Amino acid sequence: MEKTHNSQIPTKSSHKNEKEPEIITDKNQMRKWSRAMRSQGKTIGLVPTMGYLHEGHISLIKEAHKHTNLIVVSIYVNPGQFSPTEDLSTYPSDFDGDIQKLMAVPVGVDVVFHPYNLYDYGNSGVGGDGEVEKKGAVSCVEERGLGHETWVRVEWLEKGMCGKSRPVFFRGVATVVTKLFNIVEPDVALFGKKDYQQWRIIQRMVRDLDFSVEVIGSDIVRENDGLAMSSRNVHLSTEERKKALSINRSLSRAKFAAEKGQVNSGELRNMIIQEINEAGGRIDYAEIVDQETLEAVEEIKSPVVFCIAAWFGKVRLIDNMEINI
Amino acid sequence: MEKTHNSQIPTKSSHKNEKEPEIITDKNQMRKWSRAMRSQGKTIGLVPTMGYLHEGHISLIKEAHKHTNLIVVSIYVNPGQFSPTEDLSTYPSDFDGDIQKLMAVPVGVDVVFHPYNLYDYGNSGVGGDGEVEKKGAVSCVEERGLGHETWVRVEWLEKGMCGKSRPVFFRGVATVVTKLFNIVEPDVALFGKKDYQQWRIIQRMVRDLDFSVEVIGSDIVRENDGLAMSSRNVHLSTEERKKALSINRSLSRAKFAAEKGQVNSGELRNMIIQEINEAGGRIDYAEIVDQETLEAVEEIKSPVVFCIAAWFGKVRLIDNMEINI
Known part of the structure; x- marks a missing residue:
């Protein structure tokens, strides 16, 4: 795509054949671009991210290329999914570095959608200009007046696992x-x-609200040592990071045990919890649930997923492993 | 629009120049039609209804014609907005009569979207085939499993007035x-x-979720005697209907008083409540609120709206009047 040079785009390592993504910050301009492309018969893939991109994100982009002609990557740290006590202010960001990484992706990406504030409606409400920055999370705000107050709730699925310790998280995710x-x-x-x-x-x-969007889940990408890639990994000390390997290790062991015939969820959970505790992690949850309904299962008889959240120091990590019995 | 004759469409009073709407029941076919029209540069207006059409609906269609090339009227009694104790099963319907009325509208309508069950996702969940009919309202169901469980909440605006006595109503409306x-x-x-x-x-x-849809509010249409048109009016006995005229009468008097300088909301509310009570109505609420935020006002200093809900026999009616001071 032809475009003029944008000063936001770093140039230090630009090689030939790298595609420079168009950076769009305005939502109306973004929609206009999509509609123009669709009217030309093109299909559009969206990879929503909060930036600080790693190989996991890149794998999503590569997967997206298999399904659509054009790729939009959104980079937006969504205040709507953080509670006031969570790590919105310390969430890592590196926009220039992200653009470099996107330019290095084979075939590249077409647009980076990078809005400033998706809760600013140009009035004096709580989502107004700059308010999100001042107030931090908007997710717990239920003030009267003209502020943002519409939330999409997936009422049962949002309650368990991460929803227990982060009660506004999935509401914020579904909404953004x-x-x-x-x-x-x-x-x-x-x-x-x-x-x-x-x-x-x-x-x-997407099913319940009849969105005309195909949702594709892409496999977990791990570091060489097995740690699931996450933007939050950067906050781990060397020692914490070593301890955090207990997550993947315990999941793999539990999976192996299940495949060898151990179908009692309680036994498998204890195995996982013990290993992570012994490594110095603090378990938030360790659950074995149905892959689709996310209901806890007592005995494994059908496809399940082992889901874990655990703290290492001040960093909360999540990981999981599917077991298709 | 050319199409073959559809047996669902009554023909007894078809005059020349009447446009026969295309009836679409399948959601994928509906979207396909819209996209085909859009690709031809046409714009589409939607008038969502629950059927049993009256002049109020027809006025919406006429208004829609001012804004778009093509008109879709949806006819769907949404179980998601009724609680189990409400009047879903007795909500009036007359599909053939509705089509006759739509054919008589000047310029007509292009499509009637008439789905059977928008909560049926072809699985064994609570929204599954026929379940809505058997169970009635789906709105209070928060079962686990594969049923519908996503709801759009406008968290403050949904709480007051009608939301007080109908706690799941606006959740159901926003979702459908x-x-x-x-x-x-x-x-x-x-x-x-x-x-x-x-x-x-x-x-x-629409603002908070960034829908690309312009929402237009159309003025109340009243019967000759002043009663606001409603599909539920058909349930009123002759005597109840006469009593129900107190709603519009009291609103008009309160408006007149406000325009003459009575800006105390308490006084105005009392005037309305007394008149409706004396006529034999039972007030659900009578509130004077800001037109946009719907917050109650003590003293009228800016545009407000008087909103009323009252029971006459087994029929609950709502009405309102804007005061632009």
């Missing part, structure tokens, strides 16, 4: 994804299965 | 309108200001 779908109007959207509950919630939301 | 927007993909959607709170909720939802 709805907004992104309405702005970008993609044909396909890609989500990482590392955020398993999130992926299932978005799938259910 | 989201579904209709995603299926029909209209450019413009028309809502009657008789359902004032509903209209404001949909406007807010």
Whole structure:
């Protein structure tokens, strides 16, 4: 795509054949681009991210290329999914680095959608200009007046696992994804299965609200040592990171045990919890649930997924492993 | 629009120049029609209804013609907005009569979208085949499993007035309108200001979720005697109907008083409540609220709306009047 040089785009390592993505910050301009492309018969894939991109994100982009002609990557740290006590202010970001990484992806990406504030409606409400930055999370705000107050709830799936310790999280995720779908109007959207509950919630939301978007879940990408890739990994100390390997290790052991015939969820959970505790992690939850309904299972008789959240120091990590028995 | 004759369409009074709407029951076919029209540069107006059409609905269609090339009228009694104790099973319907009325509208309508069950996703969940009919309202169901569980909440606006006595109502309305927007993909959607709170909720939802739909509120249409048109009026006995005229009469008097300088909401409310009570109505609520935020006002200093819900026999009626001071 031809475009003029944009000063936001770093140039230090630009090689030939790298595709420079168009950077769009305005939502109306974003929708206009999508509609222009669709009128030319093109299909659009959306990879929603909060930036600080790693190989997991890149794998989503590569997967997206298999399904659509054009790729939009959104980079937006969504205040709507953080509670006031969570790590919105310390969530890592590196926009220039992200653009470099996207330019290095084979075939590249067409647009980076990078809005400033998706809760600013140009009035004096709580989502107004700059308010999100001042107030931090908007997710717990239920003030009267003209502020943002519409939330999409996937009422049962949002309650368990991550929803227990992060009660506004999935409400914020489902809402911002709805907004992104309405702005970008993609044909396909890609989500990482590392955020398993999130992926299932978005799938259910798309079905229940009749969105015309195909949701594709993409496999977890791991570091060489087995740690699931996450933007939050950067906050781990060397020692914490070593301890955190207990997550993947315990999941793999439990999977092996299940495949060898141990179908009692309680036994398998204890195995996982013990290993992570002994490594110095603090379990938030360790659950064995049905892959689609996310209901806890006592005895494994059908496809399940082992889901874990655990703290290492001040960093909360999640991971999971599907068992297809 | 050329089409073959459809046996669902009554023919007894078909005059020349009447446009026969295409009847679409399948959501994928509906979206396909909209996209085909859009690719020809046409714009689409949606008038969502629950059928049993009256002059109020027809006025919405006429208004829609001012804004778009093509008109879709949806006829769907949404179980998602009724609680189990409400009047879903007795809600009046007359599909053939509705089609006759639509054929008599000048310029006519292009499509009637008449789905059987928008909560049937072809699985064994609670929204499954026939389940809605058997169970009645789906709105209070929060079962696990594969049923419908995604709801759009406009969290503050949904709480007051009609939301107090009908706690799941606006959740159901916002959700089915989201579904209709995603299926029909209209450019413009028309809502009657008789359902004032509903209209404001949909406007807010469209803003907060970045729907690319212009929401237009259309003025209340009244019978010759002043009663606001409603599909539920058919359930009123002759005597109840006479009593129900107290709603419009009291609203008009309060408006007159406000325009003459009575700006105390308490006094105005008492005037309304007394008149309706004396006529034999039972007040559900009578509130004077800001036109946009729907917050109650003590003293009228800016545009407000008087909103009333009252029972006459077994029929609950709503009405309102804007005061632009």
